[in-house]
Amino acid sequence: MGFKSVEEELSPEFLKRLDPVEIHGIPLHKGTAERWHLISEFKAQPDDLVISSYPKSGTTWIQEIVDMIRHGGDPQKCGKSPIYKRMPFLEMPHAAVSYMEEIETMPSPRTIKTHLPVQLLPPSFWEQNCKVIYMARNPKDNVLSYFHFHRMNQTYPDPVTWDHFLENFLAGKVLWGSWFDHVHGWWAAKDHHPILYLFYEDMKEDPGREIQKVATFLGFESPEPVVNKIIQQTTFESMKANPMTNYSTLPSFILDQTVTPFMRKGIVGDWKEYFTVAQSEKLDYIYAQLLGNSGLIFRTQL
């Protein structure tokens, strides 16, 4: 694909820890906010696939699965370039102005990653009735992964401490806003749009079953040998060792993997190492208040 090299592509002014900027009430990265006029007017095509998620929900995992499905489980075909080049990040914070144009000229079918809440998805995706795969993860593991990502991503706000970051997360004062609104907004949208809503915990429990669901949603046959190959190629260990999926191709002035790796632990239940009982109860309380009647159920252990 015709993207420039990472260094050429990035706007240096956004390569530092900056405070978020609100767009329609949602805190976004300053680099995203400055290109919002271009992002919001993105021209979708009917065969575009959107992979949407709150950050750190397992987006990269589902991206690699989709690419493997599209290539019949052939790792050679998927291993040609980093995942963020195969499936561009719509609101990528540090992109050059030409980035949107580059996405628009990608060959079809395009798969586009976004973390935007449902109300901020560019209208063209709805007008074209594009398929969406939404990936959700339980809030306790999700916020923990997000905390560690803020430690290593040198362009995101400083998380300060775990306690501080968790409070901001619960108040929706983090990049891409409230987790509660995000998972609920996309959950509600699936009643009137072609959205496949997946859970990280289900993928951990039975990846073969979830891969089948994705293949069916995308209109692919999924014979057992192909599914088995995809399971092998997309285990946490395989993706952690694969430079095309582990983000080691990004320079350390963006992602400092000596702080903590992008592929950190990849498990359900790591939150128990960090949450105090009071913090866990507070999150449960907020969940019950905000999502108790939503029909959305998350598992925090398997």
Ligand code: PPS
């Ligand atoms: S991002 O930056 O928002 O796109 O990050 P995202 O890919 O959504 O989330 C990263 C977390 O997903 C874990 N991960 C996986 N878990 C299990 N199996 C596989 N194959 C896999 N690939 C990525 C990754 O380790 C991050 O979670 P934590 O809990 O931090 O380890």
